Amino acid sequence: xxxxxxxxxxxxxxxxxxxxxxxxxxxxxxxxxxxxxxxxxxxxxxxxxxxxxxxxxxxxxxxxxxxxxxxxxxxxxxxxxxxxxxxxxxxxxxxxxxxxxxxxxxxxxxxxxxxxxxxxxxxxxxxxxxxxxxxxxxxxxxxxxxxxxxxxxxxxxxxxxxxxxxxxxxxxxxxxxxxxxxxxxxxxxxxxxxxxxxxxxxxxxxxxxxxxxxxxxxxxxxxxxxxxxxxxxxxxxxxxxxxxxxxxxxxxxxxxxxxxxxxxxxxxxxxxxxxxxxxxxxxxxxxxxxxxxxxxxxxxxxxxxxxxxxxxxxxxxxxxxxxxxxxxxxxxxxxxxxxxxxxxxxxxxxxxxxxxxxxxxxxxxxxxxxxxxxxxxxxxxxxxxxxxxxxxxxxxxxxxxxxxxxxxxxxxxxxxxxxxxxxxxxxxxxxxxxxxxxxxxxxxxxxxxxxxxxxxxxx
Amino acid sequence: xxxxxxxxxxxxxxxxxxxxxxxxxxxxxxxxxxxxxxxxxxxxxxxxxxxxxxxxxxxxxxxxxxxxxxxxxxxxxxxxxxxxxxxxxxxxxxxxxxxxxxxxxxxxxxxxxxxxxxxxxxxxxxxxxxxxxxxxxxxxxxxxxxxxxxxxxxxxxxxxxxxxxxxxxxxxxxxxxxxxxxxxxxxxxxxxxxxxxxxxxxxxxxxxxxxxxxxxxxxxxxxxxxxxxxxxxxxxxxxxxxxxxxxxxxxxxxxxxxxxxxxxxxxxxxxxxxxxxxxxxxxxxxxxxxxxxxxxxxxxxxxxxxxxxxxxxxxxxxxxxxxxxxxxxxxxxxxxxxxxxxxxxxxxxxxxxxxxxxxxxxxxxxxxxxxxxxxxxxxxxxxxxxxxxxxxxxxxxxxxxxxxxxxxxxxxxxxxxxxxxxxxxxxxxxxxxxxxxxxxxx
Numbered sequence: 001x002x003x004x005x006x007x008x009x010x011x012x013x014x015x016x017x018x019x020x021x022x023x024x025x026x027x028x029x030x031x032x033x034x035x036x037x038x039x040x041x042x043x044x045x046x047x048x049x050x051x052x053x054x055x056x057x058x059x060x061x062x063x064x065x066x067x068x069x070x071x072x073x074x075x076x077x078x079x080x081x082x083x084x085x086x087x088x089x090x091x092x093x094x095x096x097x098x099x100x101x102x103x104x105x106x107x108x109x110x111x112x113x114x115x116x117x118x119x120x121x122x123x124x125x126x127x128x129x130x131x132x133x134x135x136x137x138x139x140x141x142x143x144x145x146x147x148x149x150x151x152x153x154x155x156x157x158x159x160x161x162x163x164x165x166x167x168x169x170x171x172x173x174x175x176x177x178x179x180x181x182x183x184x185x186x187x188x189x190x191x192x193x194x195x196x197x198x199x200x201x202x203x204x205x206x207x208x209x210x211x212x213x214x215x216x217x218x219x220x221x222x223x224x225x226x227x228x229x230x231x232x233x234x235x236x237x238x239x240x241x242x243x244x245x246x247x248x249x250x251x252x253x254x255x256x257x258x259x260x261x262x263x264x265x266x267x268x269x270x271x272x273x274x275x276x277x278x279x280x281x282x283x284x285x286x287x288x289x290x291x292x293x294x295x296x297x298x299x300x301x302x303x304x305x306x307x308x309x310x311x312x313x314x315x316x317x318x319x320x321x322x323x324x325x326x327x328x329x330x331x332x333x334x335x336x337x338x339x340x341x342x343x344x345x346x347x348x349x350x351x352x353x354x355x356x357x358x359x360x361x362x363x364x365x366x367x368x369x370x371x372x373x374x375x376x377x378x379x380x381x382x383x384x385x386x387x388x389x390x391x392x393x394x395x396x397x398x399x400x401x402x403x404x405x406x407x408x409x410x411x412x413x414x415x416x417x418x419x420x421x422x423x424x425x426x427x428x429x430x431x432x433x434x435x436x437x438x439x440x441x442x443x444x445x446x447x448x449x450x451x452x453x454x455x456x457x458x459x
Numbered sequence: 460x461x462x463x464x465x466x467x468x469x470x471x472x473x474x475x476x477x478x479x480x481x482x483x484x485x486x487x488x489x490x491x492x493x494x495x496x497x498x499x500x501x502x503x504x505x506x507x508x509x510x511x512x513x514x515x516x517x518x519x520x521x522x523x524x525x526x527x528x529x530x531x532x533x534x535x536x537x538x539x540x541x542x543x544x545x546x547x548x549x550x551x552x553x554x555x556x557x558x559x560x561x562x563x564x565x566x567x568x569x570x571x572x573x574x575x576x577x578x579x580x581x582x583x584x585x586x587x588x589x590x591x592x593x594x595x596x597x598x599x600x601x602x603x604x605x606x607x608x609x610x611x612x613x614x615x616x617x618x619x620x621x622x623x624x625x626x627x628x629x630x631x632x633x634x635x636x637x638x639x640x641x642x643x644x645x646x647x648x649x650x651x652x653x654x655x656x657x658x659x660x661x662x663x664x665x666x667x668x669x670x671x672x673x674x675x676x677x678x679x680x681x682x683x684x685x686x687x688x689x690x691x692x693x694x695x696x697x698x699x700x701x702x703x704x705x706x707x708x709x710x711x712x713x714x715x716x717x718x719x720x721x722x723x724x725x726x727x728x729x730x731x732x733x734x735x736x737x738x739x740x741x742x743x744x745x746x747x748x749x750x751x752x753x754x755x756x757x758x759x760x761x762x763x764x765x766x767x768x769x770x771x772x773x774x775x776x777x778x779x780x781x782x783x784x785x786x787x788x789x790x791x792x793x794x795x796x797x798x799x800x801x802x803x804x805x806x807x808x809x810x811x812x813x814x815x816x817x818x819x820x821x822x823x824x825x826x827x828x829x830x831x832x833x834x835x836x837x838x839x840x841x842x843x844x845x846x847x848x849x850x851x852x853x854x855x856x857x858x859x860x861x862x863x864x865x866x867x868x869x870x871x872x873x874x875x876x877x878x879x880x881x882x883x884x885x886x887x888x889x890x891x892x893x894x895x896x897x898x899x900x901x
Contacts, residue, residue, distance in 0.1 A: 038547075055547040058783055060517065060534035073509040079516045079534040092512050110535065115542040255505040256604075316507070335513050380647050 002032050002061075002164045003081075003176055005107025011168050014090050017098035018067055019170050025068040025315060026093075027169030027293060030081065030109070031334045032061040033162065036118035040125050040156040051129075057116040061109075064334040065089040068316055077335045081109040118160045124200055128156060128186065131209035136216070143392065143402040146217040148190065155187040161442070165331075167294030171315070174290035181286055181430070181442060186212045190219075191389055193371070195235075196430025196442050198283040207235070211371050215390050220404035223393065227454035229366030230391075230408070231359040234427035237347065238445035239372040242431040244384055244412045245275050246342035246443070249302050250436075251317035251324055253379040260311050261321045269306040269416030274348040276301055277312060277328065282344035282444050283428050292338050293329040300328065302345075306416070312340045332439025341436065347422065347447040354421020354451050361397045362451060368392040368399070369408075374432075382412045410456045418455050423448035467614040467626065468492030468518070472537045477618055479539030480522050485546065487553050488522035489619040491742070492537050493782040497611030498657075500583035504604040510580050515613075517782035523551035532783045552766045554743050555621035559765070562772060564746040567730065567739035570655075573630045578610045578657030586662055590636065593666035600641025601673050607635045610657035615782070617744045625744030631735055632657040633875060636665065640673035648672040648818075653735060653875050653885070672818055675835045679849030682838070685898050688813035689853070690806045693872035695819045695834055696888035700725075700793060701874065702823035702830060703857055704881035707752050708776075708788050709761035719756040719861040722798070726751050727762055727776070729791035735873050736885050741775030742786035750774055753861070764788045780883035789880060794887035797871040803890040806868055811841045814848060814898060822878075828856045833901065850901040859895070866892040 015026040037056040063086055064077035076092040078085035083106045091097065132154065136145040161183060166176045185194040186208075193212040197204045232240055247253055248268065254260040279288035279297040288297050293315045301309040313321070314329030317340060329338035355362045373387045386408040393401045408415070431443045473490050480488040499511040519532040522543070528551035529544040578586075591603040610632040617625045634652045639645040650669055654660060691699070707727065729747035731737050741747050743765075751759045762776040763769045767788075777786035807815050816836035824831045831854045837845040868890040876884045 051548075053547055053549040054528070054530070055544065055549070056530040056532070056785070057544045058532045060532075060783075062534055071507055073507070074511075075509065076512045078514050080536075085514075088514075115540075116544060252505065252507075335511070335515070337509055337511070 001176055003030050003109055003166045005105075005109050006030070007104040007106070008168055008173065010102060010104025011086070012170065014087070014098065014101045014104060015065075015168070015170055017101055018090060018094045020095065021069060023069070023319070025169060025171055025319075027066050027167055027171070028086065029064045029066065029292065029331065029334055030166045030168070031063070032081070032164045034059045034116055036116050036121060036160045038118070038121040038125065038158045040158070042129065042154050059112055059116065062334045063089065065093045066337060067093045067095070071316070071320070073316070073337050075337050082106050120200055121158045121160060124158055124182075124184070124205070125156060127205055128209060131205065132186075132212060136213070140213060143214065143399075144217050144220050144390075145213060149213060149216040152189050152216070157185040157187070159183045165292060167290065167292065169294050172290070172294040172296070174294040177288055177290055179286045179288070183433070183442070184208060188212065188216065190217060191215050194432070196432060196444070198285045198428070198430070198444075211235075214370065220390065220402055222406040222459040223367060223391065223403040223457055225457055225459055228457045229363055230452045230455045231355065231363050231366070231368045231449055232452065233359070233368065233370045233449045234447050235429050236369045236372045237447045237450045238345070238429050238431040239375045240386060240415070240450070241275060241345045241347060241445055241447060242342065242434065242443050243375040243377045243386065244416055245269070245302055246277065246312065246345055247377045247379065247436070248382070248412050249308060249311045250340040250342070251311050251313040251321070252340055254311055256379050260313075260317065261323050263308050263311060264323060266308050267306055268308055268413055269303060270419045271305045272350060272419055272421055273303045273306045273416065274301075275303040276346045276348070277342045277344065278346050279343035281346060281446070286344070286442070286444055288343055291327050291329045292331040293326065295326040295329065297343070298325060298327045300325070312342055314338050314340045330441055332441055336439055339437065341434065341441060342443060345431065345443075345445040345447065347426065347445070347450070349424055349426055349448040350422045353424040353448070355423035355449055359449060360394045360399050363394045364397055365395050367403065368394060377412065383409070384412050384415050385409050407458045408455050409458050415455065418452040419450050420453045421451040423450070468494055468516075468616045469536055470616060470618070473518070473616065473618050476518070476520065476537040476539050477620065480520055480543060481620055483543050485522040486524035487551065487620050488520060489553050489617065490518060490520050490537060491615065491617045491779065491782065492516075492518035493613055493615040495611055495613035496577065497609060498577045499607065499609045500578070500580065500587075501607040502584070502587050502605070504602070508584075519782055519785065521551055521553070521785055522546070525550045530785055553619055553621050554623060554745055554765050555619070556623050559745050559775070562746055562774070563748050565730070565748065569628065570732070570734065570737045572655040573612070573628050575630065575656035575658065577612065578608065578632070582658065583608055586657075586660060589662035590666050590669075593663055594638060594669055597666055597670040598641065598673055601638060601670060603636060604639050604647070605637040608657055609633045619744065623744045625740040627738045627740055629736060629738070630655055632659070634660050634665070636669060638669045638673060640677050642677070646673055646676040648676055651875070653873055655735060672835065675817065675837070675847040676849055679835060679847035681900050682848055682851045682898055683900065686895055687898070688810055688892065688894050689896050690803070690810060690813070690815045691891045691893060692815070692817045692836070693870060693888050693890060694874060695816045695832070695853070696795065696891045697872065697874040697886045698819045698823055698832060699830065699860060700795060700888050701876045701879075701881060701886045702825050704790055704793055704876065704879070704884060704886070706857070707762050707790055707793065709763065715757040715759055717756055718753055718758045718858065720865050721755045722867050723753055723756050723861060723864040724751060724796035725753040726794050726796055727790040727792065728794050729775070731792055731794065734792045734885070736792055738791070741777050741791070742779040743775065743777045745775035745777070747775040747791065762788060762790060778883060790884050792885045792887065793881070794871065795867060795889060795891065797869045797889040798867045799869050801866060801868045803868045803870050806866055806890055806892045807839070809866070809892065810839050812839065814838055815845070816853065828858065830855060830857060830860070852899045852901055854897045854899055860893065863893040863895055864891050865894055
């Protein structure tokens with residue numbers, strides 16, 4: 001187990017000498033991460049003899065010592081897991097040179113004991129190429145998919161990510177946390193489809209293949225602008241919730257508009273919305289019992305019946321505001337301090353779901369959105385923009401065709417206010433890579449489909 | 460104030476790791492290692508501040524033969540592994556010292572300022588305070604809401620089983636500012652600036668630029684559709700240049716062809732005097748040289764790495780965006796050549812009716828040959844006071860943009876390329892006068 005050779009009492013003794021004031025929080029963050037990356041380029045998908053591959057293995061580890069005093073942070077980070085690196089980083093963070101302390105041993109924390117292997121990526125490659133090689137069926141053709149699907153040149157980027165973290169502080173001490181997941185990108189002449197998966201099981205791969213196939217073909221005409229009824233299927237709803245709920249309730253972004261505590265009780269969305277951030281309830285391979293500051297994660301109710309209940313906070317914000325709870329601090333990597341971030345959002349399906357029929361029947365007229373290409377929230381204005389590459393057009397309760405790219409736009413409260421109901425079954429999915437402040441982190445969600453009345457559509 | 464110690468990767472450890480890879484049976488192998496030191500200072504009006512000090516180190520091995528290969532990267536100092544990753548289908552090409560035998564390799568002097576010390580904590584806070592003070596002085600009620608300064612230095616080294624050895628150093632600082640204007644609702648604007656070192660940033664000029672942006676955002680008026688002559692300030696021109704960076708790669712130009720007016724010269728200038736990422740060697744250790752891509756309006760060359768077939772002379776144009784990634788072809792320092800005798804004011808004065816576009820908002824949207832970029836600036840009519848313009852989109856085709864450049868000023872400024880195929884490169888442009896570009900409402 002990574003970090004098991006580290007002398008924790010010795011680390012605590014040195015950290016204790018940096019904490020000069022009663023309220024000082026001093027911590028050591030330990031990180032190891034591994035990415036196995038397989039890139040595959042194919043000239044003609046039907047023939048695997050024409051594929052060209054590139055395999056890369058990245059392994060890194062390091063540490064950061066942080067002092068949090070009042071509203072100031074000092075952080076010193078190193079790309080090594082050694083005693084020297086720790087002692088040097090601690091010395092740099094200390095406001096006055098700490099008295100000599102015994103040097104804690106780090107043992108073999110810097111060594112990897114096993115070679116990196118990810119044979120499952122090769123199997124995944126084959127399953128994706130198989131899934132993408134069949135010509136479109138009649139249903140797909142009716143939705144604008146054409147024979148470019150069979151002849152296109154593709155680039156697959158398949159990555160397995162593993163990360164181990166541990167936090168030792170003069171406050172909480174966490175056990176080693178482990179995350180493991182896959183990121184997949186399919187680049188085709190008609191666009192890019194990306195996905196985060198916690199497991200390479202058949203349903204997840206089938207959903208990804210279907211999403212990539214659905215966008216093949218010539219660019220289609222966007223839908224008419226203006227308010228439009230939409231069903232956002234779970235993968236699309238996950239991105240909406242991440243942008244419109246999670247980011248809006250992060251204490252540092254809330255503070256841009258005033259006191260984060262003042263948001264508690266404010267109505268943000270429709271009464272159909274009960275939304276939690278529950279890192280411990282995430283799929284097993286990305287489940288987190290402690291955040292990146294060592295605080296236990298909690299099942300945090302973000303919205304109850306559409307009203308804000310508990311913003312997402314890290315230790316720094318929780319120390320400043322009585323009603324904010326820590327446990328939501330995440331670090332993009334060891335070189336940056338933590339900030340408030342969501343991990344795993346849950347939208348609770350309605351007790352009596354609105355979407356009991358097929359999405360088209362429930363919708364009547366409108367659009368079914370399976371995938372959001374990217375989303376962006378402007379924290380200064382609360383303006384939201386979700387880019388949709390393609391959607392299914394529904395008329396009279398039947399799918400009648402497909403539309404080209406468009407955007408869902410509006411103020412967060414307006415967009416969330418359109419949610420008129422949910423589906424019955426919540427599906428776990430990756431909401432994507434979140435790049436808040438340029439620090440990339442995977443984010444997850446378990447959500448049913450959502451039914452929105454009058455979402456604002458722009459071309 | 461002592462000079463910065465860049466450090467350098469331990470050549471002994473690199474040789475040991477390289478030997479261990481070769482003992483594993485691979486035909487050829489290369490090791491690249493990098494050590495970096497940086498300091499970052501972040502401040503926000505929500506009264507948070509952070510001082511970060513980093514020591515980063517990592518290395519990357521490429522190994523294999525014509526048919527099979529692997530790439531392995533790790534943090535820390537280079538070290539031999541007990542087991543290297545298995546090689547998989549996909550061959551490896553590595554250059555050797557003879558690859559560049561017939562390439563020009565002009566004498567090289569490292570750029571000045573590489574040894575400038577990293578900015579200290581109190582200096583950083585004073586810079587932020589000075590910008591805030593000056594901004595408020597120039598535009599009452601305006602102020603900084605967020606600031607971040609990253610100031611770093613690095614040294615890297617490369618060894619190859621083919622006998623190639625190279626090393627280089629770098630020094631770069633990036634400043635990101637966000638400011639709000641007076642009144643409610645307050646307008647907000649951002650500014651990103653790069654320079655050799657943190658202490659080169661000028662608080663007065665930065666505050667002036669922010670104040671201009673905030674005033675335009677506050678007072679600017681939307682535009683109906685128009686086609687007119689425009690002066691593009693360096694930040695706007697550099698954004699457009701960055702968006703075209705992938706167009707400069709290829710297998711050579713068989714015959715010069717006219718793509719623009721004589722005022723336009725575009726270079727990839729990895730050895731530029733005063734350039735921010737200037738280097739004598741690329742990420743594979745091959746010599747670089749400045750390549751005119753467009754000279755006086757004539758398309759002259761494309762950037763061709765040594766392994767790509769072609770009749771013209773290749774150049775060192777394989778660059779690494781970090782120690783984690785293998786080198787990829789891209790420009791290093793893509794610039795539009797300034798005209799030392801032409802002042803920006805002369806270009807603006809020439810506009811009888813047109814637009815002076817000072818800033819770009821967001822990234823360029825590219826769809827095939829067409830581009831669109833949200834811009835702000837001034838509408839100019841001779842004999843009338845300039846009126847501020849906002850919410851306008853500059854639209855056109857890349858070819859019409861280059862064809863339309865009729866004059867170039869001397870005020871070369873650099874911008875970083877953060878994303879896309881040229882991520883990690885620097886683009887630089889002076890102000891440009893361009894005929895007949897289209898502006899549309901947002």
